Each structure stands twice: as structure tokens, then as C-alpha cells.
Amino acid sequence: MNRRDMLMGAATAGAAGVALLAAGSDVAHAQVTPAQTAGGVLDRIIKDKKIRVTAEVTSPPFGILDRNNQPDGSEIETSRQLAKDLGVELELVQVTAPQRIPALLAGRADVAISSLSITFDRAKTVMFAPPHGALSIVIAGAKKNSIKSAADLAGKKIGLTRATLEEATVPGIAPQGTNLVYFDDIAATLQAMVSGQVDAAGMSAFAAKSVADRNPRAEIENKFTVRTAYYGAAVRPGDFDLLQFLRTWVFLNKQNGVLARIYQKYTEIPLVDLPVL
Amino acid sequence: MSRDFEWPEFVFLLSAMRWTIVLSLIAFAGGGIGGLLLAVARTSSIKPLRWLAATYIGLIQGTPLLMQLFLAFYGLAVIAGVRIDPWPAVILAFTLYAAAFLGEIWRGAIQAIPRQQWEAAAALPLSPAAQLRYVILPQAFRIAVPPTIGFLVQLVKGTSVASIIGFVELTRAGQLMVNVTFQPLIVYPIVAVLYFALCWPMSFWSLRLERKLDAALGIKRTA
Amino acid sequence: MKYVFQFGIVWDHLPRLVEGAWLTLRLSVGAFVLGLMLAALLAFARTSGPRGVRIAVTAYVEFIRNTPFLVQLFVIYFSLPAIGIRFEAVTAALIGMTLNFAGYATEILRAGIESVPRSQIEAGHSLGFSRLSIYRHIIVYPALRAVYPALASQFVLLMLGSSIVAAISVEELTGIINTLQSTTFRAFEFYFVATGFYLTLALVLRLLLDAVYWLAFVRGHPAEKAWAR
Numbered sequence: 256m257n258r259r260d261m262l263m264g265a266a267t268a269g270a271a272g273v274a275l276l277a278a279g280s281d282v283a284h285a286q287v288t289p290a291q292t293a294g295g296v297l298d299r300i301i302k303d304k305k306i307r308v309t310a311e312v313t314s315p316p317f318g319i320l321d322r323n324n325q326p327d328g329s330e331i332e333t334s335r336q337l338a339k340d341l342g343v344e345l346e347l348v349q350v351t352a353p354q355r356i357p358a359l360l361a362g363r364a365d366v367a368i369s370s371l372s373i374t375f376d377r378a379k380t381v382m383f384a385p386p387h388g389a390l391s392i393v394i395a396g397a398k399k400n401s402i403k404s405a406a407d408l409a410g411k412k413i414g415l416t417r418a419t420l421e422e423a424t425v426p427g428i429a430p431q432g433t434n435l436v437y438f439d440d441i442a443a444t445l446q447a448m449v450s451g452q453v454d455a456a457g458m459s460a461f462a463a464k465s466v467a468d469r470n471p472r473a474e475i476e477n478k479f480t481v482r483t484a485y486y487g488a489a490v491r492p493g494d495f496d497l498l499q500f501l502r503t504w505v506f507l508n509k510q511n512g513v514l515a516r517i518y519q520k521y522t523e524i525p526l527v528d529l530p531v532l
Numbered sequence: 533m534s535r536d537f538e539w540p541e542f543v544f545l546l547s548a549m550r551w552t553i554v555l556s557l558i559a560f561a562g563g564g565i566g567g568l569l570l571a572v573a574r575t576s577s578i579k580p581l582r583w584l585a586a587t588y589i590g591l592i593q594g595t596p597l598l599m600q601l602f603l604a605f606y607g608l609a610v611i612a613g614v615r616i617d618p619w620p621a622v623i624l625a626f627t628l629y630a631a632a633f634l635g636e637i638w639r640g641a642i643q644a645i646p647r648q649q650w651e652a653a654a655a656l657p658l659s660p661a662a663q664l665r666y667v668i669l670p671q672a673f674r675i676a677v678p679p680t681i682g683f684l685v686q687l688v689k690g691t692s693v694a695s696i697i698g699f700v701e702l703t704r705a706g707q708l709m710v711n712v713t714f715q716p717l718i719v720y721p722i723v724a725v726l727y728f729a730l731c732w733p734m735s736f737w738s739l740r741l742e743r744k745l746d747a748a749l750g751i752k753r754t755a
Numbered sequence: 756m757k758y759v760f761q762f763g764i765v766w767d768h769l770p771r772l773v774e775g776a777w778l779t780l781r782l783s784v785g786a787f788v789l790g791l792m793l794a795a796l797l798a799f800a801r802t803s804g805p806r807g808v809r810i811a812v813t814a815y816v817e818f819i820r821n822t823p824f825l826v827q828l829f830v831i832y833f834s835l836p837a838i839g840i841r842f843e844a845v846t847a848a849l850i851g852m853t854l855n856f857a858g859y860a861t862e863i864l865r866a867g868i869e870s871v872p873r874s875q876i877e878a879g880h881s882l883g884f885s886r887l888s889i890y891r892h893i894i895v896y897p898a899l900r901a902v903y904p905a906l907a908s909q910f911v912l913l914m915l916g917s918s919i920v921a922a923i924s925v926e927e928l929t930g931i932i933n934t935l936q937s938t939t940f941r942a943f944e945f946y947f948v949a950t951g952f953y954l955t956l957a958l959v960l961r962l963l964l965d966a967v968y969w970l971a972f973v974r975g976h977p978a979e980k981a982w983a984r
Contacts, residue, residue: 264587418937442711450836596918606942692823717837731821
């Protein structure tokens with residue numbers, strides 16, 4: 256009887272749905288207006304005195320938890336600088352790597368400042384501000400796993416984090432027979448590498464150094480570089496006012512050396528010459 | 533080098549456990565209201581009401597909690613055009629989840645009351661609504677308490693799934709601490725123990741209530 | 756910003772989705788069979804074993820039932836390697852699902868065993884049946900019949916709960932969906948279709964289980980008349 260009730264209910268709901276469709280409502284297109292005020296998102300941020308920025312705390316050194324288990328890192332400090340320059344309060348929206356862009360698109364954050372490398376695919380769904388940092392993606396692993404180039408990946412288990420630059424690039428260079436293993440969070444990928452669940456993993460060179468320093472016994476080393484990239488802040492398509500502010504903001508903070516200072520503080524290397532987007 | 537798991541890290545776990553408890557309680561409260569409505573709908577004589585309630589419960593019970601969470605988290609903003617902050621999306625998903633299961637449990641409790649009770653109440657005479665309110669529900673309540681507490685345990689465990697979407701409750705806090713200390717052998721078992729400390733007392737209480745109920749109903753337990 | 760639903764992208768990746776669903780099914784059935792065997796053993800130990808064993812089984816069951824499955828998985832996949840026990844992701848998932856299912860199944864089977872009237876068991880004793888024979892001829896059939904619905908429900912829960920193993924990188928249905936949606940940014944479409952897959956699997960599973968019940972316990976079984984209530 257339970258099953259029959261469910262079937263009847265599904266039929267009723269289905270019939271109601273069809274009736275709605277027939278009535279002419281356009282179900283194929285849904286309007287999304289996450290930041291709804293006359294004047295745009297920048298005005299709303301200034302009026303509310305608050306800006307919401309994504310924060311990924313498991314991506315060293317861009318986002319980490321400090322000694323007091325509070326969010327810190329180069330991108331988080333950059334977010335603080337943005338809030339300060341805007342004269343508003345900062346609200347950090349904690350996300351994992353695969354959520355950086357979805358959080359932005361769903362309106363949970365106004366800007367994504369979480370080491371989002373600028374790529375064609377991402378540029379189709381978000382608008383990038385000029386880059387404020389650079390990183391390189393490497394394959395890193397324990398010393399005992401000998402990997403000298405992409406060809407050596409065959410037959411090995413390589414960990415990758417979903418929705419990251421390494422996930423976008425490593426499968427392209429990995430030969431047939433490489434066992435690619437995907438995790439939903441950088442923390443899980445790093446943990447899998449350190450515990451030996453994977454032979455090596457793709458990550459930023461900074462993350463590799465951070466993990467190696469913190470786990471001397473694991474003897475993690477950089478195997479080879481996959482590619483380099485510039486990363487920048489991202490906003491929703493259509494938020495041109497905020498984008499223009501970010502353009503100006505990056506320009507000014509490049510001139511006064513603030514971006515370089517923040518970068519060097521956490522990565523311990525000087526910031527390269529940043530091209531203009 | 534990496535930090536060791538010490539007192540501050542344990543405190544971080546405890547403070548995240550706070551959110552586990554809060555999320556569970558809010559979902560339980562909201563789900564309780566929804567569940568009551570669903571249980572009444574499921575046992576009502578209005579057929580479309582029964583059908584729709586059955587379909588809703590069937591949908592929730594026939595799909596993974598993780599999927600429901602993802603849909604609420606990623607999908608709501610798209611369909612409803614609403615800007616959804618993490619907390620409301622998660623609370624909504626767990627409330628809908630709890631409502632379906634509690635609705636089923638309470639429907640079972642209502643249907644466990646013998647027909648004679650309904651008939652006697654109708655003969656008093658009481659309207660159907662009054663029958664429910666003064667005669668049926670109070671009795672169903674007693675039967676429903678043990679499995680309801682059992683579901684609360686399930687709900688608390690279910691909140692761990694919210695970690696997968698980055699919500700900082702106890703499990704996510706565990707992941708974060710492992711990332712900071714690289715000591716999964718210490719951290720995850722401690723997280724398990726914390727959940728156990730939260731859940732087992734409720735499970736034990738539910739069992740005791742069930743035994744008391746069985747004794748009251750004259751059912752001899754051989755365990 | 757206008758969001759245009761693009762379900763076409765999901766259909767393009769259909770083969771991979773089916774692959775993932777197939778792994779979900781294999782994991783679920785595997786864990787069910789292994790978990791049931793383990794649970795039968797534990798239920799037997801719990802009802803007829805020495806006190807120490809009974810306490811150990813209770814501890815195991817209570818631990819499984821009062822801690823989240825996700826945390827159990829993390830312990831198996833991330834914590835054990837620290838003491839040298841390393842399982843592949845799929846193996847770890849199977850072990851986790853088996854142990855988890857057995858925790859619940861043990862209780863269900865135990866309830867079933869205890870539901871067999873004492874008079875039947877005493878009759879067996881007086882006829883000189885051995886402990887094992889009593890189980891085999893007197894307890895198993897009615898116990899299974901009594902708890903079949905609960906076991907069937909638990910099986911469906913097991914299958915739905917398998918979605919969690921994606922967190923330790925297993926590429927079953929949820930894992931594949933996560934990978935696909937993170938590269939195409941079509942989160943909603945993929946999750947919607949995945950939910951449909953799971954619902955279908957759950958319904959089909961239920962129908963199959965109902966059919967098995969009918970075949971095993973209802974259709975003309977000689978003992979059926981004796982146990983018919």
C-alpha cells in the first residue's frame with residue numbers, strides 16, 4: 256500500500272508539473288540574480304559595510320590555520336587587505352577547492368580570492384581580475400618513489416584534488432597506465448600522499464614545500480614541474496563594477512608593494528613581475 | 533615543523549562539536565514539525581494528501597543524504613534565485629531529511645494504535661481532529677519515543693556528511709586538525725570517541741525506554 | 756545572470772555515470788554478503804557465546820552504531836597507514852561498508868533469533884538436537900523470515916550510504932559525479948541526474964528484494980504452513 260501511495264503521489268505531482276508547464280511558464284531558464292540592488296554589487300558591499308570572500312584553509316600557504324587555529328595565509332591576508340582598502344568588514348566563507356567557484360556563483364561570496372589560477376575554462380564561468388600572484392604545479396612524492404618525468408607516472412597512483420589546476424593539467428601529461436585518484440579537498444590529497452595511500456600527488460610547489468617541511472620523516476620532494484600559472488581574484492559574470500574596482504586595487508597595490516610583501520611573507524620567495532589582464 | 537595534537541587542537545574539535553549539536557537540534561525541531569504534519573497527512577483519509585506525503589517520504593528515503601545536501605547547497609540558489617548562505621542550506625536539507633524519517637516513525641506509531649481506540653473515541657463522540665488530539669496521539673507518543681530518539685542518533689551521525697561540503701562541524705574540524713598535525717591516528721579516533729560520547733547515551737536511553745514500554749505492554753524480553 | 760540548464764552535458768558523460776553506478780552496486784552487494792556472513796557469526800556469538808565474547812560483540816555493535824560512517828572510513832583509510840596497515844581506496848570502502856553493515860545486521864539477526872519461541876528450542880533440546888542443529892533446523896528459517904524486511908531496508912540504506920565513500924576517492928557514482936561537475940561547473944544538473952540514478956537503484960533493489968521474499972518465504976514452502984502466523 257505504501258508503494259501504491261507513492262506511485263499515486265508521484266503521478267499527482269507529475270500531473271501538476273505538466274499542468275504548470277502547459278500554462279506557459281518557462282522552466283528551461285531560471286533567473287539568478289544573487290546580488291540584487293540598484294547600482295550593483297560594489298554599492299551593496301559599501302552600503303552593507305561587508306564583503307564576503309571565499310577562504311580555503313587547507314591550501315598552504317595561500318590558506319591555512321595558524322597557531323590559534325584561525326584562518327591565515329597569503330590569500331586570506333590579501334582578502335583582509337581588500338576589505339581594508341574598501342573600508343568594509345571582511346567575512347570569510349570557508350570553502351574546499353571544488354567549492355570556490357560554485358560559492359561565488361551561488362552568491363555565498365562576492366569575490367573568490369583562493370589562488371584561482373586563470374584558465375580558459377574558468378574564464379567561461381567567472382570574470383577574473385588582473386593576477387596578483389603566481390604559482391607552479393608540481394608532482395611531489397616520497398623520495399623512495401622514483402619519478403623523474405611524466406613518463407615515470409605510469410603504473411603509479413597519483414593523487415589530485417578536484418577543481419584545481421593540477422586536476423586540469425596532470426591528466427593531460429600522464430601516460431597510459433597512470434592510476435589517477437581524486438579527492439574533494441587538498442587536505443585529503445596531502446594526507447593521502449604523506450600516509451602513502453598514493454605514490455605521488457599534484458599540488459602547488461608551495462604546498463609541496465609546506466608538507467615536506469612539516470613531515471621530514473615522509474621525505475617528500477618535488478619530482479617535476481607540470482606548469483606555471485598566474486592566479487587572481489574572480490567575480491560573478493556581470494559584476495563589472497566590482498571587477499573594475501579590483502583592477503584598480505591590484506594596480507595600486509602592485510605600485511605600493513603591498514601585494515609583493517604579502518606574497519613573500521607566506522611563500523618566502525619574491526613576487527614575479529605580474530602581467531596585466 | 534607541524535604542530536602536535538595538543539590541548540588547543542582538542543578545543544578546536546570541541547568548539548566544532550558545538551555546531552554538530554546545534555545543527556542536529558535545529559533539524560530535529562524543524563523536522564519534528566514537518567514530521568508531525570507528514571504523519572497526519574499519511575494517515576488522513578484525503579487521498580491526494582496521503583499520496584503526496586508518501587511520495588515525499590519515498591524520495592527522501594530513497595536517495596542518499598549526501599545528494600540531498602548537494603542539491604540544497606548547489607541547486608537552491610540556481611532554481612530559487614536566492615542567495616543561500618551555508619547555514620540555511622544545510623539546515624534546510626537536514627530538516628527535510630528529518631521530517632521524512634520522523635513522519636514515517638510517527639505514522640507507524642499512529643497506525644499501531646488499534647482501531648478500537650479510534651472507534652471508541654468516535655463513539656464518545658469526538659471529531660476526527662479531536663480523536664487524534666485527545667486519544668490517539670497521546671498513546672502513539674509513548675510508542676514513538678524510543679525510535680524517535682534512535683533517529684536523533686542517526687541525525688547526529690548524519691551531520692558528519694556536511695563536512696563534505698566544507699561545513700565546519702566535528703568531522704570537518706577533524707580533517708582540518710589532521711591537516712595541521714598530520715596525525716590521523718590520533719585525531720580521527722578522538723573524533724569517533726567524541727561522537728560516541730554524544731550518541732551512545734541517547735541510544736542507551738532509547739533502549740531502556742523501549743524495555744520499559746515492552747514491560748508495560750506485557751512483552752517479555754529474552755535478551 | 757541567467758542560468759541556463761544544460762542537461763545535455765550530463766548525457767554526454769552517461770557511460771561514466773553508468774560505470775560509477777555499477778561500482779556502487781558491486782560494492783553494495785559485496786558488503787551485504789560479507790557483512791551478513793560476519794553478522795551471522797556475531798549474532799550467534801552474541802546469543803550463545805561465553806560472556807567475554809558477548810561483551811566484545813556488544814562493544815563492536817555499539818561502536819558502529821554510535822559513530823558516523825564517514826569517520827569510520829577515515830580511520831580505515833587515513834589512520835591505519837600510520838601503523839602500517841594500508842588499504843587501496845576501494846578495498847577500504849568495502850571493508851568500511853562491510854563492518855558498518857555487520858554492526859546493524861548483527862542486531863537485526865539477534866532480534867530475529869530471539870523471536871523464535873523458546874518452546875520450539877526446548878522441543879529441539881528434548882529431541883536431542885545439537886546446538887548447531889537447533890540453529891539450522893529450528894531457528895534460521897523463522898528468524899530470517901521475521902527480520903527480512905528489516906534486513907532489506909538495511910541493504911537499501913547500505914547502497915544509499917555508499918555515496919559517502921567518494922570522500923576517500925572511490926570512483927563510484929558520487930565520486931564520478933563530483934569529478935565531472937568540478938570540471939564542467941554544471942553542479943546542479945549532475946547532482947540532479949545522480950539523485951535520479953540512486954532513486955532508480957533503490958526502487959529496483961526494493962522490487963528485487965520483495966521478489967526474493969516471495970520466492971523464499973511465501974511460495975509453497977513446506978514449512979510455511981507450520982510457521983504461518
